[in-house]
Amino acid sequence: MSAAPEHVDVLIVGAGISGIGAACRLRERCPGKSVLILEARARAGGTWDLFRYPGIRSDSDMYTLGFPFRPWRGEKAIVDGASIRAYVEETARAHGVADRIRFKHKALRASWSSDEARWTVEAEAAGGTRHFTCAFLYLGSGYYDYDFGYRPEWQGEADFAGKIVHPQFWPEDLDVAGKRVVIIGSGATAVTLAPALAEQGAGVTMLQRSPSYVVSRPSRDSLVGKIGPRLTRWKNVLLGAWFFKRARTKPDRVRAAIRKLAAVDLPPGYDVDRHFNPTYNPWDQRVCLIPDADLFKAIGRGEVAVVTDRIARFTRDGVALEGGDELKADIVVTATGLVVKLLGGMALDIDGKSITIADHLSYKGAMLSDVPNLAVSFGYTNASWTLKSDLTARFVCRLLNHMDKEGAAIVTPVLGDAAIERKPMLDFSSGYVQRAQGHMPSQGTTPPWRVHQNYPRDVIALRFGKIDDGVMRFGRLTPAEDRVT
Known part of the structure; x- marks a missing residue:
């Protein structure tokens, strides 16, 4: 019973x-x-x-x-x-x-x-x-x-001799030190993973079909010690609401401001327009936040490379691109989104x-x-x-x-x-x-x-x-x- x-x-x-x-x-x-x-x-x-x-x-x-x-x-x-x-x-x-x-x-x-x-x-x-x-x-x-992350399938995956990992199911014992890692994606997960894997000793390439807006902000709020956490909360609420409204009403100005800020933290001569200037307007998709410009700094140190291209197929040694290049990889991370x-x-x-x-x-x-x-x-x-x-x-x-x-x-x-x-x-x-x-x-x-x-x-x-x-x-x-x- x-x-x-x-x-x-x-x-x-x-x-x-x-x-x-x-x-x-x-x-x-x-x-x-x-x-x-x-x-x-x-x-x-x-x-x-x-x-x-x-x-x-x-x-x-x-x-x-x-x-x-x-x-x-x-x-x-x-x-x-x-x-x-x-x-x-x-x-x-x-x-x-x-x-x-x-x-x-x-x-x-x-x-x-x-x-x-x-x-x-x-x-x-x-x-x-x-x-x-x-x-x-x-x-x-x-x-x-x-139980499931979004995971497109690409031609030739079975030929790849390395390991394919989705961030939602990260293996605890995965050692990336000394490995060539290709991260597929340009969203919040990808921009988080890239500098973190570089810190663990991986050679990292972030492969994106198209760019996302990436904005740096300090990991510490300098005002919290002066105004306290409650006022800091409201300060951040109002700034965020202002930024979103500004992005909706004056998208070209916000786009230009984000691009300018990115260019300051990226190496001189870096192709900002190709890799960090999306075709869509700010906040048509979520803006990616990086603390203390960690991704941009990793790019500047040569620890992370960003490639903007489409995947043609997987090969035994990595990923072949529609533009003709091949990215060598021991590990491919599919930071391709959620369901x-x-x-x-x-x-x-x-x-x-x-x-x-x-x-x-x-x-x-x-x-x-x-x-x-x-x-x-x-x-x-x-x-x-x-x-x-x-x-x-x-x-x-x-x-x-x-x-x-x-x-x-x-x-x-x-x-x-x-x-x-x-x-x-x-x-x-x-x-x-x-x-x-x-x-x-x-x-x-x-x-x-x-x-x-x-x-x-x-x-x-x-x-x-x-x-x-x-x-x-x-x-x-x-x-x-x-x-x-």
Whole structure:
């Protein structure tokens, strides 16, 4: 006979930054709510536990990537992945949520019952399948597939005598010292790996089909000692928002400024336009951050070479290019991107009917249209992930407290019959975003269905906006004809 499902008020999926942050906020602002976190992996940290490749580090400053309720107080603003994971774990312990995590519990399916006003979640765990029920489901499982990275196939791979590695699954025992390493890619992972592998003694070539925008910033914030971490956080928020708006409204000026800054740190006469001047506008894709110009300095020392060309095929000794050259390699690293997989791949159904999230609109970037008692944490693409994930957590706390005050058991952002123009949720030309368009929710063109990549605007909407806004429908656990009011 199977055990009865364990019930909690709020069930969180994912023990990374989103899930731990949400649990801490619930403890702080909804202390009467019981909370449980399901985590598929053996440790907390999410992204920062998964990725172990050399040089893995934050691509946002820690004063905005850190939790606002537990500000980052380290000396460095850009830090390694192990330090971030440790910070997430320490936060969980400090705020009393570490013992609420069930590790090695992979959530597979969530089923909503309107009659019971609860979700039933099926999870794969040691010893078999387990079931949990909750009044509210909070999905903090990130946006990409932990089991598979994006990996194109090239002609002739079987001929290559060396080793091919994807950064998402970096072998712990891989020794690169004295080896010729070709990194395929130009994004955040590639620009991180290149100088780190060079430090380990590899001869590194970064092979890119097309350039990305790469911006250097100091690994330490000189103002934090004077104004403190909280003001530093807001300083970085406002500067980031200004830079993004500037890039959107005056892209040519921003392009020229980024190019000029890169030229200062690169060797004299370096072909900046070929290797670091993309054809697209700034922030049409994410801008790559490098601390203390480490990539540019490694290029200047001759430790890293950048080649901009297309792959014709793999050979026994390396990679042949369409331009006619061949890059010799002992190891090829495919820093070719990720696979978007929302909700951790969970299946959802409402009253027995399967739903596809791509059919739904995002409500304030925090919930899904016509899906009751469910929140989805999705951070910013143009700023720190945590800025938005924390706003989502605080909004959910406000929502739950409002429901308690009104005696409501069910809350649903209802789209209704309004004719709303649908647009992609993410306005990015990056490959991983374009590949995922058919699997993501849409957004509208007006609030509350518009997804703003703008922290100050979201602060107003999520922290101070009306909960009962005419779109949210609240219901009690009563006969069906009276359920929605």
